[in-house]
Amino acid sequence: MIHPTAIIDPKAEIDENVRIGPYTIIGDNVSIGAGSVIAPHVTIDPYVKIGPGCHIFQYASIGAVPQALKFEGEVTWLTIGANTVIREFATLNRGTGFGGGITEIGEENFLMAYTHVAHDCKTGKGVVMANNATLAGHIIIGDYVIIGGLTAIHQFVRIGDHAYVGGKSAIVKDIPPYVIAAGDRAVLHGLNKVGLRRYDFSEETLGELKKTYRIIFREGIPMKESVDRVLEEVENIPEVVKFVEFIRTTERGITR
Numbered sequence: 001m002i003h004p005t006a007i008i009d010p011k012a013e014i015d016e017n018v019r020i021g022p023y024t025i026i027g028d029n030v031s032i033g034a035g036s037v038i039a040p041h042v043t044i045d046p047y048v049k050i051g052p053g054c055h056i057f058q059y060a061s062i063g064a065v066p067q068a069l070k071f072e073g074e075v076t077w078l079t080i081g082a083n084t085v086i087r088e089f090a091t092l093n094r095g096t097g098f099g100g101g102i103t104e105i106g107e108e109n110f111l112m113a114y115t116h117v118a119h120d121c122k123t124g125k126g127v128v129m130a131n132n133a134t135l136a137g138h139i140i141i142g143d144y145v146i147i148g149g150l151t152a153i154h155q156f157v158r159i160g161d162h163a164y165v166g167g168k169s170a171i172v173k174d175i176p177p178y179v180i181a182a183g184d185r186a187v188l189h190g191l192n193k194v195g196l197r198r199y200d201f202s203e204e205t206l207g208e209l210k211k212t213y214r215i216i217f218r219e220g221i222p223m224k225e226s227v228d229r230v231l232e233e234v235e236n237i238p239e240v241v242k243f244v245e246f247i248r249t250t251e252r253g254i255t256r
Contacts, residue, residue, distance in 0.1 A: 001017070001020065002018075002020045003021055003040075006021070006022065009027050011029060011030075014031070014032045015032060015033055015034040016034075017035050019036075019038065021039045021040035021041070021042070022040040022041070023041050024038050024044070025042075025043045027044060030046065030047075030049075030063075032044075033052030033054070034053075036052060036053060037055045038056050041058045044062045047075060047094055048080070048094075049078070051081050051083070054080055058088055059088050060089065062080075063078040066120075067119070071097075071119070076097060076102060076119075079103070081104075082108070083108045084109040084111070090116070092116075093117065093118050096120055099120030099137060103117060103120055104121070105117065105123050106122075106125045106126070107126075109123055110127070112131045113132075114131055115131070117135045118137045118139075120137050120138045122139075125143045125144065128145070128147065129147045130146075130148050137155045137156075138156045143162070144195075145159050145164075150167055151165055151166075152170050157172070158246070159175045160174075160177025160178065160246050161242070162177055162178050162192060162195055163176070163178065163192060164195055165182065165186070166189075170186060171186050171255070172185055173186075173250075173254055174252055174254050176255075177239075177243055178191055178192055178196060178209055179191055179213070180192045191206065201239075208234055209239055211233070212243050212244070216230060
């Protein structure tokens with residue numbers, strides 16, 4: 001299961017059902033869960049935890065120290081959730097002491113070739129990042145978000161659950177859940193109705209989200225006033241509550 005040319009630190013904890021290809025290097029304080037496959041020529045640096053059922057393709061760089069000038073060599077971590085796929089030449093960095101100490105990749109993520117996840121980022125479940133999508137530091141990505149290829153996301157940005165980001169976008173402000181965003185600089189293009197239907201959102205829920213979107217982004221009124229109107233006029237379902245709370249808690253501002 002482990003190719004004889006692989007170099008593995010004795011302190012690494014590797015399940016007996018892990019496959020490791022030729023010329024892969026695995027450092028100390030690394031753990032890899034059952035059923036994972038590590039292809040040839042992968043580098044996994046120290047302080048990385050990889051869940052079960054993951055597949056990391058050739059030439060990926062996993063857990064390198066962060067590209068942050070304030071990083072001083074402190075012990076920080078990268079965690080990768082179960083059943084995640086990381087394709088060729090992807091780069092995932094550890095966290096920083098000043099940013100929380102951990103970079104977290106959620107379960108069932110699909111990170112395509114040349115994607116980059118910088119220090120202290122967190123992705124939810126089922127996130128897809130297409131080729132060359134790039135996360136700067138301290139970014140939070142919700143569940144089931146799709147990020148198109150060649151997209152760059154500014155540090156400290158948040159992207160809400162079930163959002164869809166079109167390819168070749170530049171994201172500098174928060175993107176609410178359930179919407180489509182695209183462009184340089186990105187703007188909103190309505191609800192992600194196709195994606196939401198794929199995840200069995202009811203037509204009633206889509207209707208309430210449509211009302212919410214229209215009031216906040218199409219009425220031309222100040223954001224605080226529009227949020228208050230949503231609370232008065234739209235049914236108080238969990239998805240609407242999440243949408244409103246996301247907007248209320250923004251620090252970078254909301255993409256319009």
